[in-house]
Amino acid sequence: MSASNYAVMFADIAGSSSLYKQIGDEPAKKAIFSCLALAENIICAHRGIVVKTIGDEIMARFDDPNDAIEAARNLQMQVDQNFSFDGAKMAMRIGVHYGPAILENNDIFGDAVNTAARMVSAANARQIVLSEPTVHALAQDLCALAHRFDFAKIKAFKESVPLYLIEWEATMGNVTTLMPVSRPATAESKRGFLVLQFEDQKHAVTADQTDYTIGREAQCDLVVPSPFASRKHAWVEYRRGKFVLVDHSTNGTWVRTGDNQDIFLKREELPLWGAGAISLGEPLENNVDYVIKFSL
Template sequence: MTQRQPLTILFADVSGSTKLFETRGDETARRIVSGVLNVLGEITQHHGGRVIKTIGDEVMCTFPGPLNGLLAATDMQKRVSSDPAFIRDNLAIRVGLHHGDTLLEDGDVYGDAVNTAARMSSLAKREQIVTTASTVSGVTNVGPLRTRALGTARVSGKLLPIEIVDVMWQEDTSNVTTVQRVVKLVEQGPRKQRLLLRYRSQSYEIDELAPPFSLGREASNNLMIDAEWVSRTHATIEYKRGHWVLGDRSTNGTWVRLGDGDELRLHRDELHLRRTGTISLGQETSLNPDYVLTFQCMEA
């Protein structure tokens, strides 16, 4: 039976797990990551929430209201950042959440709110909580919570970008300008930042308000690269917090050269693209030079 209900959706992702698997081995790393996820589950229940599912090193939770989710998010960050075992293994979390209408069916949750919360999680950095301005503005009593405006971001399925904020969970925020209420939407100015991508005979120009540009083997990507070493959805490029950001989501990794520098391997991580360079999905440039992209960051 399908039921429609407003809920706060929270995604928390363990940062540092990839290196943990490389250095500690699969069994030990899995046990440690499971320990982090168990802690997040306990905090979820403490704040009246419910764990819907875990996906690898990520947990998806629901809460009855925004305040429950916001308080749970801050407690999650405080707990993980202060646990000696997690600190020893250089683990942290990044959290994204959003409150909105959802569809409940067979114990799972679907809908626009889920997609938006997942997008907030993808925007969050290590030790950061990112949420939508509407989620915070719907809270009548924020108590000790402080937020900082991060500008706007594109969300798949939404015509216009939405305003996002950073929830400041650290005890000492003396060096950060914070607000208790969400600031008004920054007025749209001219689109200044652009990225030019070239692949063989194809070229793409992306502006700063464009949704994430996807690259991979499947035809559903913005740019399809049909090679066996390329993952189905291999990587994305988007404009975040003043930078063009390449995010690798692949099995084999992505090789990037910035300017005349050395080629770097990116795997399940993000990298700021600067000025000009090359991108090779799945293999080093020298192995398959015909499959290499070039990029150029431009300002109007």
């Protein structure tokens, strides 16, 4: 089956797990449902197609990357202006990549999807992060709103690639000025590695590797057959001198850190340090068979 170019968008609600604690389960569920419904309406209004929703995240595809960016900017504006529940302000994180992908039964597959997922994982609340191919495909007026702010390693590319933020606020008075960023150090200048131990096997993740994937799917670098794990549950990347665990799952990830604290991640990331443990999709105290140990 041949691939065609699509703009793939991921948009998720930043800090949704803390929203449940702030305003309670039912109000939070209603707020998230309303926010995702708004996202779906805006995507469709900009000639996009919703591929799926996963928890607090929506995935969409567009034939034209300009439509994807206009949808993303409109969504950020609408959420920023209209979504506050019981004093809790809601915010979105959005990532977009434009490139070849395979469409099958309204689902979409390929490196374009994985790269778009990396864009949203790099975004903070109220940000839209784009890949460089996306920026190059935009019309001049939208391209002028994009600013490079960082680099990241992505499997689809041989070298670290630049990441771009795109302006969306009606007034830029509250926008932080972005400092120019330098290209990260080459792999030869990096030191150290992360050891992941699952069952009786140890896996070394080095600084020069691209995303090291963990999940239930056979194609993952570390396969964990837990029924609570997502197919591609999380990944580890080396960024600015740190090994960072990035969750991209349905059920979340529990991490016992080097200082013996338990931290829950859901569509969030955490730098790893010392020695600890990782549990996919269930708390560590409930996990008997599928605990991953790590050490640095």
